[in-house]
Amino acid sequence: MVVFAALVFAAAGPVAVLALGAAVEVQMDHRFDRIARDMAGNIRSQPDMAAAVTALAARTPVHLRWIALTAGDGRLVAGNLGQWPDSLPRLAGNVTVAAELGPVRAAVIGMADGGFLLIATPMPERVFLTALEGEVALATSAIMLLAGVAAGVLIARRALHRLDRVNRTAATILAGDLSRRVPRDGGDDxxxxxxxxxxxxxxxxxxxxxxxxxxxxxxxxxxxxxxxxxxxxxxxxxxxxxxxxxxxxxxxxxxxxxxxxxxxxxxxxxxxxxxxGVANLDRRAVDVTEAVESLGDLYQPLAEESGLDLRIEVDPGLLIAGDPHLVSQALNNLLDNAIKYTPAGGFVRLSAHLTPQGICVSVRDSGPGIAADQRGKVLEHFVRLDPARHLPGAGLGLSLVAAVVQTHGAVLSLQDGASQDGGPGLLISLTFPPLTSS
CATH class of the missing domain: 1.10.287 (Helix Hairpins)
Structure with a gap:
């Protein structure tokens, strides 16, 4: 790959040099054509074109410019040439032809009598220019080839060095060290x-x-x-x-x-x-209003059997995006815990409202509550506080709620849920982003 890139790089230089030389030659041809057109205009404006050509030829050396005028029968009427050049066709137009001293740029102008006016400029310097182009192209090719190889080697070595670091990191990780990371150079490339x-x-x-x-x-x-x-x-x-x-x-x-x-x-x-992050979540519109009402109807008999006052407050039309099963399971865990840990004669409130922060589903109870310094701990796996140890359970209910909240981009809040008389209690709130229409 490096050799191929170097060859392409080396070929680009001579092509550029040759293209520049061709552009210079084209500009030279245009300049000589313009001079010939002006001179032909002056000659054709004279009453006696032959005399005008003779006078111009007398003061113009043949190595600087060719001037000739022929009659309709091909005879040379005037000029500084002994005869019409053999390499030059008798056709009107501008053309570059080869001559003994080098290329010649000729302008052939047709006359009314069928003759031709020739104004041509020898260009011996074009031979030198062509040779110079070849030498410069060859030198440029060599320089570009060396530069391309050097640049390619440097780039390849840099790339291989960085890839080698990736390979060394991968080898370390394969050996069991999952804490290793691929280093950055800071160039943001x-x-x-x-x-x-x-x-x-x-x-x-x-x-x-x-x-x-x-x-x-x-x-x-x-x-x-x-x-x-x-x-x-x-x-x-x-x-x-x-x-x-x-x-x-x-x-x-x-x-x-x-x-x-x-x-x-x-x-x-x-x-x-x-x-x-490997759970296959069935993300779709979840009707929180319906879920909360169904949950309240399900747990109402259990709350009455436990001697609790369970009340439901929910706004209509509350929709979020998420997995209906996981959301329902999280709410079920919260309400189940509230009923399980609230003594008889207490109350449980399940509510869902639209707030400026989002759709807030909360469960408030008059149970023993959770101390502020324990609220982060109860979200861990298999954590059960002393008041709950005599009750059935594995200490995973709030852990599951925390996991569901995290994967749905919601916010979990545990606060004091004290009643108006200052008794104990707990308020757990889940705030979900509302469903937005795309």
């Missing part, structure tokens, strides 16, 4: 743009690998105990003779625990896929 794209890809890969490691660690660490308990329960059931009813009860309890383990496992996978 194509190589730096390539480095930026590769580094962004590596950041993405490192994030995905970290997510996989994290979910694997969580599954191994947090599902081991439930699985061991399940196995122990089944082992105890098999160790002693039991009635069919007792076996059915033990199996039902084991199935409930297995369902809890499967639910935890599915929640972990969902969170991991969302946080890793």
């Amino acid at each position: 194509e190589y730096d743009q390539l480095a930026d794209n590769l580094n962004a890809m590596l950041d993405r890969i490192q994030g995905l690998v970290g997510t996989v490691r994290g979910i694997t660690h969580n599954i191994a660490h947090d599902l081991r105990s439930p699985l061991n308990r399940l196995r122990g329960r089944l082992e105890v059931a098999l160790m002693t003779e039991r009635s069919p009813a007792e076996y059915q009860q033990a199996l039902a309890a084991a199935m409930d625990q297995a369902d809890s383990i499967v639910a935890t496992f599915n929640a972990l996978l969902t969170i991991a896929r969302i946080e890793g």
Whole structure:
């Protein structure tokens, strides 16, 4: 590739020199044609053209200019030539012909009697110019070839050096160091743009690998105990003779625990896929109004059974862009937590309104609330505060909500939800960007 580029570079110089020489020759021809046209005009304006040609030829050396006038029968009437040049056709026009001393630029003008007026300018300097063009073209070709090879080698070495750094970085990453990144030169050229794209890809890969490691660690660490308990329960059931009813009860309890383990496992996978950016989101218009009303209708009997006052407040026509299943699951987790952790006699408020910041869906309850210094911690995996440890759950509800909020470009807020009497409580708000028509 370097040799090919150098050859192209070397060929460009001589072509430019030859093109310049041709342009100079064309300008010279135009200049001589203009001089000949002016002289012919003066001669033809004289009453006696032959006398005018004779007088002009007498003071014009033949090596500087050819002047000749012929009659209609071809006879040479006047001029400084002994005869009409053999290399010059008797046709009106401007032409360059070869002569003994070099090229000649001739202007042949037809006369009314059928004769011709010849005014020609010998151009011996054109021989020198042509030779000079060849020498300059050859020298330029050599210089351009050397310069092209040198430039090509420098460019190639620079490119190979930068590619070698990419290869060394890739080799280090393949060896297991995912923290390495392709260095930039700071010139913001194509190589730096390539480095930026590769580094962004590596950041993405490192994030995905970290997510996989994290979910694997969580599954191994947090599902081991439930699985061991399940196995122990089944082992105890098999160790002693039991009635069919007792076996059915033990199996039902084991199935409930297995369902809890499967639910935890599915929640972990969902969170991991969302946080890793590999979840296949079904992004479309989500009717938040309908989702909130349906959720309220679903949980109203459970709230009454728990002795809670559940009220729904929602604006009509609230639409966002997102995955309906994930949005519904996040709202379900919030309302389920509020009902689960609010003591009997308390209240739960589920609302959805259009605000200047976007569509805000909030759940307020009169439960124990969450201390301000614990609100960031409860969004992590498997975190359960002391008041919730006696209740069923794996500590993944708010983690899933946080993951859904992140992937939908929403904002999650945890605040005090104290009632008017100053009691405890929690207010969790999700603010989604409203659906905009494209």
